[in-house]
Structure formats: structure tokens, C-alpha cells
Amino acid sequence: MKPDSRPLPVCAQAGPYAVPVVEGQRYRWCSCGLSKTQPWCDDAHVGTPFVPVEFEAPLSAEFFMCGCKRSENPPYCFGTCRGHSRSSQGGSRA
Numbered sequence: 001m002k003p004d005s006r007p008l009p010v011c012a013q014a015g016p017y018a019v020p021v022v023e024g025q026r027y028r029w030c031s032c033g034l035s036k037t038q039p040w041c042d043d044a045h046v047g048t049p050f051v052p053v054e055f056e057a058p059l060s061a062e063f064f065m066c067g068c069k070r071s072e073n074p075p076y077c078f079g080t081c082r083g084h085s086r087s088s089q090g091g092s093r094a
């Protein structure tokens, strides 16, 4: 298997950002980890291979946005910061 040579984003926070979002409003989630306005993009990614992930809030609520930038389901926290992954699901609980 060929090693993955893609650059890794900066881990902005080892845990999610709990933020209020407004239904129908569009947001740009920072995927590079460099933004000073986490979890949202402030264009600090310019010049890097990263681009923000755009999404429209489906409802008004508090959302848990990925802070480690390694979620398998960005922009949402998927527990990757706590060692969860899709490949580790379905097995026994250790």
C-alpha cells in the first residue's frame, strides 16, 4: 500500500467546538486548523493546500464542529479526536 503523502491539517483543538448555528445560514468551516476564529475560516488557509468546507445549517441549534480537523465527517465532530473511526466501529467494546 502506498503511503499517504497528503499534508495533515493543524489540530486547532483536541475536541469539538460547540457553536450555535442558524437554520439556512451558510458557514465556512476551517479545515486547515490555522484560523483564529475557530471553528470558522478566516482565510488563513490561503497559500496552503486546504480550503474551507462550506455548509448550510439545516436547523438552528448548537452544533459540535470538529476541532482536531481530522473528522471522517467534516465539518462535524465524529469523535476522531477521541480515537473513534468508522473502521473501529462495530467491534467489541474494550
Ligand code: FES
Pocket: 029, 030, 031, 032, 033, 034, 035, 040, 041, 042, 043, 044, 045, 046, 050, 051, 052, 053
Ligand atoms: S482558515 Fe482554515 S480553511 Fe480557511
